[in-house]
Amino acid sequence: MNHALAHAASASLIRREVAGLPRYDPGADPDEVAALSGSGRVIKLSNNENPFGASPRVAEAVRLALAEGVSRYPDPTGRRLAQAIGTALDVPAERVVLGNGSENILELLCQAVLDAGDLVVTQAPGFSLHETFPRVMGARVEKVPVTAEFGFDAQAWSTALAGGPKLVFLANPCNPTGVVLSAGQLEHVLAATPESALLVLDEAYGEFARSRPGYPDGLEALRGLDRPWIVLRTFSKAYGLAGVRVGYGIASDPALVQALDRVRTPYNVNHPAQQAAIAALGDHAHLAETVRRTALEIDRVGDRLRASGLRVVPSSANFLFIDTGRPADRVARELHRAGIIVKAWREPGYETYIRASLSTPGDNDVFVRCLTGICAKENR
Template sequence: MPDSPPAAYTIQSLARAEVRSLAPYNAGLSNEAVRRRYGVERIARLGSNENPIGPAPGVIEAVTQAARECALYPDAECQTLRAALSERLDIAPERLVFGNGSEDLIAILARVFLDHGDEVVTMVPAFGLHTLYPQSMGARVIGVPITAAGAIDVDGLLGAITPRTRLVMFSSPSNPVGSALSRAEIERLLAGLPPHLLLVFDEAYFEYGQLADDYPDVLALLEASRQPWVLLRTFSKAYSLAGFRVGYGIVSDPVLADLVDRVRTPFNVSRPAQAAAVAALEDQEHLTRSLANVATERARLSAALAAAGLRVYPSLGNFLFLALEREADAVGEALLSHGVIVKTWREPGFTHCLRVTVGSPADNALFFEALMQALDAPVRGSLADASH
């Protein structure tokens, strides 16, 4: 018989040290879990930056058709979606890569480019997977704090780069804050980056950023540079396809796409998901309606929160980042008892902050009233009757 395992043996010891030390990703609670735990029926789901408008009507029809062939593997090359995006973006099809959400592509990039001793420069607070995936590969993550005004610190990012840096990765509009780089800031960043690293520019909230007149054409600016780069986008947010998980990347050179394809699973975007993305892309009127809801409700909710004395960071996303005078987890728990799901932030230095999705008028009103109760503040502002 084999020798007995040592007394100190645990299942955890089988895992790589980097994985054992990872903090779990804060994905939040499901509607069903909140209903069971708190006995509430009405749920305002404002923790995951989902689109309250829902998908375009053509998406449902396309998915229904695709489901009839669910016994067959999907197109590993996403050829129909690739052609549609290639035409829309005026990008050669071989410069597109696809993932099971853009998070899948972040994980693939970490596996392709990072090893023990490598460094990744990002911003703080950060989208959690910009940190967790590099750490899982043994890379050191260097976080550059946002400025006092909530802006991305370009000079800080450039100053954090060392000869060991392999990726500079951040989101703009930034998640969770909502700030975005200007044209001049992007040009300064690109001019200062050394050639030995890859820039991963996460533009998951690209469509919402375009609501601002001065939002830069990031793709054009990247195209004009000589830096190797990957521009990440997603169908999860503005196109309302979070449940189907379709993300894509535009790469500076087809060689990058080839490297990504060597590591990704061959059927990582399902047949219904590909069909849904193509249908969503075709209905630009529906997208416009979704963006209009965010433009109106973000301004109204931000103004009401500021009038109530709260600090609200300027945002170009479909969410707001709030600074409270107490730990956000306790406030988040109180909101859950009212059926309101938000995302409380847990990074050091920002545990007093929460991120709330800009939802429907009714959901925003429920959040505002529940937040005022949680903070023992009087309900004021114009959201009390926003659902009428």
């Protein structure tokens, strides 16, 4: 077999929109970092996971779900989970859509809404899939930058939204910065967004931000608007269910949910995941304790890094965006040698930044010591 010819033939089949896309960067492989560092334990700070774990109720719910057997398909509608979410948020269950993580719903939205050439407006710096999924569909993406101090640029948003987007992706808090929009800033975006556009409010990290003063509840802000919108949330972050993949959206009307149902795979959330999410949703005390402990570490670690001379963006999420003052890829490789994984940011203009999700206090202390040591050594 001529592998070069086969490769060329395969490449010719790929749509040009797909061929030019970057691969999603999940961060370094823990096994490779363990081998490089010679450490039996790796501190993984690259994926914004919950170091405190899921509610104890989740393990029992998953055990019972597995005992029921895995040979049958799950409920394709996720009816019980949708009803539980609807009850918790005071919305009809038919306006709740489930996904294999909330990023799956981002993908479904692009598949259901976008035509080639449509305009999508989102943030910069921002979550890469807010750009990647629209580009898969051949859409144009305009990214609205933050101010030099990572603040909200009202004029830039007004200008971008005046261009007539079909989709608007707005994350609050923002990934990777952890910065939140105030109620007034969110209202500015809502007022400037054309009524013909679908407004997507991504609140993947909203549970962490709700403990902070001034954070607006996006669902409440959108609830009374007579226009298309959807709020996305997830069980992967504050609820600690990243391994089973459950996200959800609350839509402005059932017709939007029905459109997403037409393009999603029929069984996109498995049965143990649905049961785990129901259990996690009901344990309010565990969620509150996770949020409390996370906020303490975000503030403590941020203050220590700033005291060492590093620029750290104030965060209301479970991660920090840190300007190392040198190429982030190089810093990340140095941290790998210490058994620590962070995410080097590669978005243009932010190549000296790393994003680090926080772990337990002991792990965080190791991270601070290693990062400040690397930066101090390079400054000599």
